[in-house]
Amino acid sequence: MENSEIARIFWQIAELLELKGENPFKIRAYQKVARNLEGLSQNLEEIYKKGGLAALEEVPGIGEAIASHIVELLKTGKVKKYRELLEEFPPSFIELMEVPGLGPKTALLLKKKFKIDSIKKLEKATAQGLLKNLPGFKEKKIENIRKGLELKKKVAGRYLLSEAGEFAEALISQIKKIKGVDKILPCGSLRRQKETIGDLDILVTSNRPQAVLDAFVKLPQVARILGEGPTKSSVILKNNLQADLRVLDPENFGAAAHYFTGSKLHNIAIRELAIKKGLKISEYGVFRGKKRIGGKTEEEVFKAVGLPYIPPELREGRGEIEAARAGKLPDLIELQDIRGDLQMHSKYSDGGNSIEEMAEAARKLGYQYIAVTDHTLSTRVAGGQTEKEFLKELEYIDKLNDRLKGFRVLKGVEVDILPDGTLDYKDAILKECEVVIAAVHSNFKMPKDKMTRRILAALKNKYVNLLSHPTGRLIGKRDPYEVDLEKIMKAAADTGTYLELNAHPERLDLNDAHCLRAKELKIKLSINTDAHSAGNLSDMKYGVATARRGWLEKKDVINTYPIDKLLKFLYAKR
């Protein structure tokens, strides 16, 4: 069972407990563990298999009660406590709380007075004007519920990091033009570079906050104003993305940036540390009693609680605070560390540019090498070549390299792993390549053990030095295929095969938690764009962002190595 499935159950338990009016700290305990699980690098089921109950209780946020729920779930597929809660409140009722602005108190009231236990019934009741009979319900409140219902239908979940980044850039360029704007910084999950973004959180410092906020809500991109105050406004943009603008005094920049960047889990942990030191941290600074003792920079905030600066990508409450305290923060990889790109396609298969054009574009990015890795026969829809056609491509690359000075095009291939685990090209062909990337491109819906065996077989081939997009997911479009990734990773470690972090913004595969696990298992990765045109080579930044979220350092990523060292690593398996 995946951690995310277990996390979802705990999220739901938390919501149900909220409806019951349970102790808020108990509710938070469930929320906290759910969040923790989403970022956990190891699979809980594995942890339990290996170390039993005791090992489960080692996981942060898991105590006696939650551990027993997990064991029950793993053994029987059910959790009694969860089922009992669900009997009281059906799933359709929980959905009510997904309506923006509608929380547990309101939901409960609606159920009590009008037996409303689904969004459909709520829509009907609003249309019939029933709600005005409720105590504390006047025109505006009813109007807000109506708008919330509309909004829920419209807002289609989360945007890809790449999309949200572009929206943010456009919005920021507008905000910059507003008079009185001092500093401006996109915060929230965008600054933490999460793979998907739910809303834009933008921080501005200014001495004239009201003027800035007034101008902000009048920007042409704004479709609707959700809330307006003297320090903060929330709007829905025309692209249906929510944007929150917070405007604070310039001297609060650091504290505000820290607060607004999150994550929530990280912020809570930092603020708890502050309390232990007799301090208080908020977006307005660091305080000892009423005296403000810092907050102009983020460094000051961390320093106040005795920590070095923690990069935003690490602020997920995944042990970064403990690591910081122990002086063991990773020295995160940076985009400039990348020296080449080991997966891309040319006109020889389904790419849009010639090999020479790809090389030229890569050189402009400051790279020293690329590997061209066109498709093999089975992916005929993607221009996959026969072995004979492929050998001609290799000949061409040799000739091209004679011409290129100070740059190297590596001979590569993205070879299909067929359903039975064999590869699409013979070893005699693979042997001619410097980079052999194995990948699954078909029969995604195999049973887990079969898919695992299929990939394991490919890893055993001594010419395969890289496994591409190991889970096959497309964010928001296709779930990862069923595979025992832990086994795959261990086999990668044993056989000396490297794993890919595919930098395509829709893939980001391996993901951040997988990267962390790979690092624990001492497996090296390669961050590749899988570019199908020269322009796609710039997707590398999304791969590096994910690697940073996965705590990876320069030395963990083979395409940061100079060419000689890289080749040694690539040939180590043969």
Place this chain on the structure above:
DNA sequence: GCCGTTTTCGGCCCGACTGTTTTCAGTCG
């Protein structure tokens, strides 16, 4: 329900905005 560089019991981050209220509850991040 979790957790411990004060604690195995008594804590648990901090503040903004809205709507309906005359001081606050609900929701959100």
